[in-house]
Amino acid sequence: MADEEQPQTAVVEEPLDLIRLSLDERIYVKMRNDRELRGRLHAYDQHLNMILGDVEETVTTVEIDEETYEEIYKTTKRNIPMLFVRGDGVILVAPPLRSGAF
Amino acid sequence: MSRKQTPSDFLKQIIGRPVVVKLNSGVDYRGVLACLDGYMNIALEQTEEYVNGQLKNKYGDAFIRGNNVLYISTQKAVRRA
Numbered sequence: 484m485a486d487e488e489q490p491q492t493a494v495v496e497e498p499l500d501l502i503r504l505s506l507d508e509r510i511y512v513k514m515r516n517d518r519e520l521r522g523r524l525h526a527y528d529q530h531l532n533m534i535l536g537d538v539e540e541t542v543t544t545v546e547i548d549e550e551t552y553e554e555i556y557k558t559t560k561r562n563i564p565m566l567f568v569r570g571d572g573v574i575l576v577a578p579p580l581r582s583g584a585f
Numbered sequence: 586m587s588r589k590q591t592p593s594d595f596l597k598q599i600i601g602r603p604v605v606v607k608l609n610s611g612v613d614y615r616g617v618l619a620c621l622d623g624y625m626n627i628a629l630e631q632t633e634e635y636v637n638g639q640l641k642n643k644y645g646d647a648f649i650r651g652n653n654v655l656y657i658s659t660q661k662a663v664r665r666a
Contacts (some may be wrong), residue, residue, distance in 0.1 A: 498620055498628035498648050531650050574608065576648040577632075580641070 502527060502576060510535075512568070513575040517543040521579055522566065530570035538563045596621055599659055604629070607655045612636050615660065616647065625651030 505524050512520040512533070522538030539562050546555040599618055606614040606627055613636070616629035632647040634640050 496620055497622045498626040499622070501619070501628050501646055502648055570650070571652070573650050574610075574653050575650070577643050578645050580643065 499527075499529060505576070505578065509579050511577050511579045512573060513577075514568075514572045515574060516572070518572075519543075520566075520568065522563075528570070531568075531573040531576070532570040533568040533573070535566045535568060536564065538566045540566075593623070596657075599657070603660045605658045605660055606649060607658075608649070608653045609655050610653065614647065614649065616643075618657070619646065621657070622651070625654045625657070627651070627654065627657065 502524075506526075508524060509521065510524045512522075512535070514520065519541045520535060520538055521541075522535035524533060525536050526534040539560055542559045544557045544559070546557065547553070548555065600620060602618055604616065604618045606616075606629065608614070612634060614629060614632050614634055616632035619628040619630050621627045627649040629647045629649070630645065632643040634643065
C-alpha cells in the first residue's frame with residue numbers, strides 16, 4: 484500500500500484553526516515584556532497579529548529594594564477600546580481564565 | 586529503539602499525549618497536545634504553567650506562538666521529581 488504524502492491533511496486542524504473558534508469571544512493574551520491583554524478577539528492572522536476590542540492591558544513590573552532586596556510586584560492597567568496587536572509580541576492565547584471542558 | 590525518523594514524524598506521533606513545552610523565556614507548560622503545525626505553533630489542553638513554582642492554571646485550550654518554543658517533550662509515566 485503506497486503511502487501518499489499529502490501537502491495538507493484535511494482531518495487535523497491547525498492551532499490557528501482552533502483560534503478561529505475564539506473569534507468574537509473574550510480571550511486572554513500573554514505577551515512579551517510581562518504584558519497581558521484581555522479583550523474581545525475581532526480578527527487575527529497567521530502571524531498572530533490581532534484586533535482586540537474592549538481591551539484591558541496589564542503590565543507587571545518587579546522592583547527590587549536596594550536595601551532589603553525585597554521583590555515588589557506592581558501591575559499597571561489601562562483600558563483601550565480598540566487595539567491592533569503585532570503578532571511577534573504574542574506568547575500565548577487562551578480563553579479567559581475559567582475552567583472549560585473542550 | 587533507533588529508527589530513521591524525521592522531526593515531523595515525531596510531531597505527528599505525539600499528538601494526544603501529555604507534553605512539556607518549554608519556552609525560550611524559561612516558562613514551562615504542561616498539558617495534552619491537541620495539535621501543532623510546522624511553525625511549532627501549539628494548541629494544548631488542560632495546561633499548567635510553571636515558572637520555578639506553579640503560577641497559573643489554564644483550562645481548555647492554550648495556543649502558544651511557535652517562535653517562543655524551545656522544545657516539546659513527552660512526559661513519561663514515571664516523572665522524576
